[in-house]
Amino acid sequence: MATIGYQVPLTNLVEPDEQVLAVAKAEIAQGVQPADPPVTDPPAAQRPARSGAAGVASGVLLNLLVPLLSFPAGDRIVDRVIFGVAGRGAPGSAASTLRYARRPAPPVTSIEDTILAVTDRRLLVCASGPVTLWSSRADDERAAAETRIVWSVPRPTVADARVGWHRLNPKRLRIEFTDGSWLAFTVPLAEPGKPLREVAAALTSR
Incomplete structure (x- = not known):
């Protein structure tokens, strides 16, 4: 239009x-973007577990191999490499x-x-x-x-x-x-x- x-x-x-x-x-x-506005913390049972370096590396690899799967840390690294900031x-x-x-x-x-x-x-x-x-x-x-x-x-x-x-x-x-x-x-x-x-x-x- x-x-x-x-x-x-x-x-x-x-x-x-x-x-x-x-x-x-x-x-x-497209690319790495600003963080979301603050939100109320979800209940402990609903919070995602913190991932270490191994988790980030796995997330990046899975993002590249299976694009339909989404892992925030991996998404950010892939976005930075491909699209920049x-x-x-x-x-x-x-x-x-x-x-x-x-x-x-x-x-x-x-x-x-x-x-x-x-x-x-x-x-x-x-x-x-x-x-x-x-x-x-x-x-x-x-x-x-x-x-x-x-x-x-x-x-x-x-x-x-x-x-x-x-x-x-x-x-x-x-x-x-x-x-x-x-x-x-x-x-x-x-x-x-x-x-x-x-x-x-x-x-x-x-």
Whole structure:
């Protein structure tokens, strides 16, 4: 779906006197990402056992041999080697809560677009309605109409934003926050990077 399809829904979502400056459809970059926000500790019986070096090594090996199995320590090492670092931040930081807001809640039964929007007041992260790979125009319009804001911060919370190369990807947007955390966003290589550059420009021209 073209980014322009989200302009009208976003204009309807913001305050009447709030102006939308830039919009980009993007995805959180693959790689090592900030930790989840703090949560209440589960009962002792439900806590996973701590694994030592042998457990980590086994997890990495199993991740490579059986990708459908998930071991957190192994996932992080594989992500670092293949994709690099896609964000940093302590639990509860801006990058941590942003990533968590777009983390699919299991069971995952549908796909939603992630939309970044910059207004004259805020950075918004939005989610569309469910989208499909082979969607019709009517499907795209319905998904756009169901767009909702899932996370937002005042613009002064953003310390910097820039688009640059990361490994083989020349269109990676890195958003840095004043608490020291950051998170990266990308678009497929076949799609233009102009919307990401417009978001970066809108965030840095205060």
